[in-house]
Amino acid sequence: MAEISNLNIIQVKNLSKHVAVNDNDLHILRDIGFAVKSGESIAIVGASGSGKSTLLSLLAGLDSPSKGEIYLDGEPIHQFNEEQRAQLRGKSVGFIFQAFMLVQSLTALENVMLPAELAGKDNAKQMAEELLERVGLGDRTAHFPNQLSGGEQQRVAIARAFITKPKILFADEPSANLDGKNGHMIEDLLFELNEQYGTTLVLVTHDDKLAGRCQRILRMCDGELTEAEQGKQSNVV
Amino acid sequence: MWFKLALRLFKRELGRGELTIIAIAITLAVLSVFSLSSVSSRIQDSILQKSASFIAADRVLQSANALADDYFADAPLDGLKQARQITFSSMVFYNDELQLAGVKAVTESNPLRGQLVLSDTSFGKQTRLKGAPPRGEVWVSRRVIDVLDIAVGNELEVGAAKFKVSGVLIEEPDSGFNPFNQNPRVMMNYADVPMTEVIQPGSRITYRYLFAGEEEKVKALTDWVEPQLLDNQRWYGVKDRQSPVTSALERAESFLLLAGLLGVILAAVAIAVAAQRYCQRHYDPVAIFKTLGASSKQVRQIYVTHLIFLTLMSVVAGLIIGYAIQSVVFEMIKEFLPKPLPELGAKPFVMAIVTGVSCSMMFSLYPLLQLFNIPPLRVLRRNEGDKVKNNWGYLIASGLTVFLLMWGYSQSLKISAILFAVGATMIVILLLLSRLFVNAGRAIGVRPSNPFHLAMASIKRRVRANSVQLITFTIAIHLLLSLSILKNDIIGEWQNQLPKGAPNHFLANVTKAELTEVNQLLKQQNIHTEGLFPIVRGRLVNVDEERLIQFVSKEKEDKSDAGGRQGIGRELNMTWRSDLPLGNEIIEGQWLKPDSLGEVSVEAKVAERMKIKLGSELTFLIGAQEYKAKVTSLRTVDWNTMQPNFFMIFSDDVLADFPATYITSFHVSDKQKQPLNKFLRDYPTIMVIEVGAIIGQIQSTIDQVSIAIEFVLLIVVIAGVLVLTAQVQASIEERQQEIVILRTLGAKGSLIKNAVMLEFLMIGVIAGVMATIATEILLAVLQTQMFSMDMAIHWDIWWMGPVIGGVFVASIGLLSTMKLLTRNTSEMLRSVNM
Ligand SMILES: Nc1ncnc2c1ncn2[C@@H]1O[C@H](COP(=O)(O)OP(=O)(O)O)[C@@H](O)[C@H]1O
Ligand SMILES: [Mg+2]
Numbered sequence A: 001m002a003e004i005s006n007l008n009i010i011q012v013k014n015l016s017k018h019v020a021v022n023d024n025d026l027h028i029l030r031d032i033g034f035a036v037k038s039g040e041s042i043a044i045v046g047a048s049g050s051g052k053s054t055l056l057s058l059l060a061g062l063d064s065p066s067k068g069e070i071y072l073d074g075e076p077i078h079q080f081n082e083e084q085r086a087q088l089r090g091k092s093v094g095f096i097f098q099a100f101m102l103v104q105s106l107t108a109l110e111n112v113m114l115p116a117e118l119a120g121k122d123n124a125k126q127m128a129e130e131l132l133e134r135v136g137l138g139d140r141t142a143h144f145p146n147q148l149s150g151g152e153q154q155r156v157a158i159a160r161a162f163i164t165k166p167k168i169l170f171a172d173e174p175s176a177n178l179d180g181k182n183g184h185m186i187e188d189l190l191f192e193l194n195e196q197y198g199t200t201l202v203l204v205t206h207d208d209k210l211a212g213r214c215q216r217i218l219r220m221c222d223g224e225l226t227e228a229e230q231g232k233q234s235n236v237v
Numbered sequence B: 001m002w003f004k005l006a007l008r009l010f011k012r013e014l015g016r017g018e019l020t021i022i023a024i025a026i027t028l029a030v031l032s033v034f035s036l037s038s039v040s041s042r043i044q045d046s047i048l049q050k051s052a053s054f055i056a057a058d059r060v061l062q063s064a065n066a067l068a069d070d071y072f073a074d075a076p077l078d079g080l081k082q083a084r085q086i087t088f089s090s091m092v093f094y095n096d097e098l099q100l101a102g103v104k105a106v107t108e109s110n111p112l113r114g115q116l117v118l119s120d121t122s123f124g125k126q127t128r129l130k131g132a133p134p135r136g137e138v139w140v141s142r143r144v145i146d147v148l149d150i151a152v153g154n155e156l157e158v159g160a161a162k163f164k165v166s167g168v169l170i171e172e173p174d175s176g177f178n179p180f181n182q183n184p185r186v187m188m189n190y191a192d193v194p195m196t197e198v199i200q201p202g203s204r205i206t207y208r209y210l211f212a213g214e215e216e217k218v219k220a221l222t223d224w225v226e227p228q229l230l231d232n233q234r235w236y237g238v239k240d241r242q243s244p245v246t247s248a249l250e251r252a253e254s255f256l257l258l259a260g261l262l263g264v265i266l267a268a269v270a271i272a273v274a275a276q277r278y279c280q281r282h283y284d285p286v287a288i289f290k291t292l293g294a295s296s297k298q299v300r301q302i303y304v305t306h307l308i309f310l311t312l313m314s315v316v317a318g319l320i321i322g323y324a325i326q327s328v329v330f331e332m333i334k335e336f337l338p339k340p341l342p343e344l345g346a347k348p349f350v351m352a353i354v355t356g357v358s359c360s361m362m363f364s365l366y367p368l369l370q371l372f373n374i375p376p377l378r379v380l381r382r383n384e385g386d387k388v389k390n391n392w393g394y395l396i397a398s399g400l401t402v403f404l405l406m407w408g409y410s411q412s413l414k415i416s417a418i419l420f421a422v423g424a425t426m427i428v429i430l431l432l433l434s435r436l437f438v439n440a441g442r443a444i445g446v447r448p449s450n451p452f453h454l455a456m457a458s459i460k461r462r463v464r465a466n467s468v469q470l471i472t473f474t475i476a477i478h479l480l481l482s483l484s485i486l487k488n489d490i491i492g493e494w495q496n497q498l499p500k501g502a503p504n505h506f507l508a509n510v511t512k513a514e515l516t517e518v519n520q521l522l523k524q525q526n527i528h529t530e531g532l533f534p535i536v537r538g539r540l541v542n543v544d545e546e547r548l549i550q551f552v553s554k555e556k557e558d559k560s561d562a563g564g565r566q567g568i569g570r571e572l573n574m575t576w577r578s579d580l581p582l583g584n585e586i587i588e589g590q591w592l593k594p595d596s597l598g599e600v601s602v603e604a605k606v607a608e609r610m611k612i613k614l615g616s617e618l619t620f621l622i623g624a625q626e627y628k629a630k631v632t633s634l635r636t637v638d639w640n641t642m643q644p645n646f647f648m649i650f651s652d653d654v655l656a657d658f659p660a661t662y663i664t665s666f667h668v669s670d671k672q673k674q675p676l677n678k679f680l681r682d683y684p685t686i687m688v689i690e691v692g693a694i695i696g697q698i699q700s701t702i703d704q705v706s707i708a709i710e711f712v713l714l715i716v717v718i719a720g721v722l723v724l725t726a727q728v729q730a731s732i733e734e735r736q737q738e739i740v741i742l743r744t745l746g747a748k749g750s751l752i753k754n755a756v757m758l759e760f761l762m763i764g765v766i767a768g769v770m771a772t773i774a775t776e777i778l779l780a781v782l783q784t785q786m787f788s789m790d791m792a793i794h795w796d797i798w799w800m801g802p803v804i805g806g807v808f809v810a811s812i813g814l815l816s817t818m819k820l821l822t823r824n825t826s827e828m829l830r831s832v833n834m
Helices: A052-059 A082-092 A108-118 A124-134 A150-162 A180-197 A232-236 B002-015 B020-052 B142-148 B190-196 B215-228 B244-281 B283-291 B296-336 B347-372 B392-410 B413-443 B451-461 B463-497 B512-524 B549-554 B559-563 B604-609 B670-681 B692-744 B749-785 B795-822 B825-832
Strands: A008-021 A024-037 A041-046 A067-072 A093-096 A168-172 A200-204 A216-221 A224-230 B059-063 B081-094 B097-106 B116-119 B126-129 B137-141 B155-158 B161-171 B185-189 B205-212 B233-237 B505-511 B533-543 B572-576 B584-589 B599-603 B617-622 B625-637 B648-650 B661-666 B687-690
Touching (some): A008 A052, A008 A200, A024 A052, A024 A200, A093 A150, A108 A124, B002 B296, B020 B692, B059 B215, B097 B190, B142 B161, B155 B185, B161 B190, B205 B215, B244 B347, B244 B692, B392 B413, B413 B463, B413 B749, B463 B749, B463 B795
Parallel strands (some): B572 B648
Antiparallel strands (some): A008 A067, B059 B205, B081 B097, B081 B205, B116 B126, B137 B185, B505 B687, B533 B617, B533 B661
8 A cells, every 4th residue: 555645746736728729718727726645546537628638738747837836746847848847757757548659660568668768777678578567468578559459558558657667657548448348457457556656646537436446536627626525545544 | 778769660660661661762862863863974975975976076176277386385285185187179080080079188096086987898898997097098988989980909099199099988977967068088198188289279178176085174175265266267066066966965965954853853752751751650659759758859869860770771772773773774775885885983973872861851851840849748639749830941941952952963053943943833833723622622512421522521621731742743743744745755856857768868969961860760769859959059248238248257157167058158059949848947928939030038047147137138149140139038947857958049030040950868778779879870970978877877876865765764753653652652641540530430441442532533633634734834845945846735645644643643542541441440540549
């Protein structure tokens, strides 16, 4: 069981995002504020189009906010440029996407190695092999993404997300593209590894059942975020 | 670390065939530039060398007087080969027979270009050589042997000296081509001229100083000679001569140049298309790299490495294949080329490498910059970065690259500028037109079950991509059409000029009394002629009461000799005739009528030079009498026909009373030669000039030029096909996502297939139509401006363009779609990463 410290690994203040669409300002996120403790797992739920992915992209430093402050692992990423954000992402953040986002021309093994290689780690290959073994694809290391099923691809993506031992893992609808059985398998795997590595998890989903496996649930509605009922944590503690 | 990753990715992409098209494009650019420039430059070299043999030199200084011994004392003669010739007409004697001969005295180095063909008897074994007869000996043409009934070994009198006949001169490269005054040849050693004592003050002698060597050195000498030329001197090269070969050469050169340029442009387009496609395919990987923490520097390093590897690999492959191609081609055409074979040289290598590297760098620069700018957000918002922005800087840079390549390739700022301007204008017009076409489709509503509507909807959705695609198709089809038409026109016109039955004999010096017999012989032997032209010699002295003498001499009219047929000022060959001769065309006024009196028809260029207008009154001095005639028409004359041509053609009344000789030309087959020679034996004063050798030379030149042209065309066609394929493939990929959606929504394969095929068919046909229009316009400009040919509408391409465009584009499109459709939907879904 991951230990939750009192340290806020994510801290968001007055966060807004709006974009110009056909000369109109589209307000996607309005004045959002919340904090996530280190080791905590939170779910962001909400209807499609409510702004969940947008929030995730800002938290993970994939995009920059229109207004407000975001502190990730103590760093003011709202003041960072793309270069600094990339560095932070490589060091502290892992990702899992609905569309898997594997590099098609790299094998499963190479895909898993990728973040470690980009970060200049020496033992990338060994770590990647271990992780692939861990997600049950030890015998598929040399396969390319298009030779793997959707569920298998997502398992590769999970292995890739953990190779840098990130402090925070962002997952955007990780099982939405998969059928029920595969989806559940992925979810199980995700939570298992998360626990094992003691990672902070931010999970975006529209699936309330999945959200229920997290310790906290935040609900996104028309660009505004509200703290929902307590999740798993309340049952355990 | 990044290098290992870059290398691994590169190998993978290569293995997966992702880089194939772009690699082929660069390879093709390199190999086409290499083989084009090596083959065409070597052929050009050898054509020039070969045609230089028509004057036996690269440049000739011709003078009516001997030059002072120290004339060339401070001339830049280093590295140039030299020879001298003296030509004059003289009676030659053997036993009691005499004959007017064209005597040519030459130094041992003659001819500098080309070779003499010599034989020991009239029909004996022939040897090719350079050189002069030994002192005291002469070589004579067959005609001398026939007329004088002399044999090798006998002694021939020339002027005051006797010479031993030691060979029969079958062919000399610079025999010239002037049917009006060609006497049988007697060739002697330069040093023997004084012995003959024929050179007296006032005798008509032509001195020629021949030079050959590297172009730069020849140029230096030209710069030295030209300022000091006197009125009775002339400095000329092959290209200054008005001959059928010259114009054939010029056209061939222009064509090769043009084709080379177009090859470069096509290659550039292919690279641009392929690079764009490759980069687009890497938008996702780059977004992933960045998301996973890659810095922009790492991303740049990875893809710049790819580019360098790819360029290196393709350039090497291009050079190897190009070298192989040019060796094969060269092996094939070797027999046409003069010995020694021209060296390959470094230029093709340099040009090919520079072209390959600059094309691959310049035309992938913008796609790469876009690739580097792909935001990591793309992993979440899947369309992020898709929108291509206009970048004028890039447009200007790639335009400039194309222009510099053209310039470097053609070495002509003017031609590059013209072609570039025409091309740029055309692209702008095409862009507007394609917008128009695409927008026209807007009006039509969409019913998704109808493949036509689906196709239209698809075209509309990608207005921008489609207009780029349309332009690419149009340009490729256009260039292919233009080049193949131009090729056919050029080669066809040559063949028209020198058809199988082109005249190979001239008969001159026929008297009025002999006319009946000659006509009878021609009829008997079934020999076709354009009729016998009477010739009267005279001078033009007045134009509208203005004495001509001064400005005639000022215009250096002695050019007539070297030019062959331009004689005005000294003596003119004039004729009268009631029907317009073949190859003549009236451009002003009216052709002579049977009852015309005191009228003359003047060749247009002469008229322009002498300021002769329609209605001018010309005064001619014929013998001792002056005659006046009024100009009633101006004619253009096709000097390339093997026909007697005239500057002045009179109405019947003017010259009819003067004693005239007659001239004609005709084709004689080998079978007819015997009776003709037998006939001529009875009329020794009739002169026969065989031009078969000259025609043979012209024809072999044309043959080799045709091969060069076909070869160049083939390469350009391959380049064009590659551009089309690359573009279709790129656009198939653009549509992959759409096909997947349609498929997922349950659209039948056949519906999608039909829609895609229809879409490509429409784009192909429209591109074909636009290409056809562009081709007609371009051809009209080129033919009139560059190739001095007549403008013609090419009806063929009006169906060929659209059909080729439609069929080709649709079938490549269909093929690529089929491949997509045979994969199952979920597999596609995965690879599209929706
Ligand atoms: N850059 C953008 N430009 C235009 N619209 C955007 C942009 N980013 C997000 N949106 C819009 O904002 C809304 C929220 O998007 P998103 O965060 O993806 O929602 P969710 O993930 O909850 O389904 C959507 O309507 C989306 O189209
Ligand atoms: Mg979303």
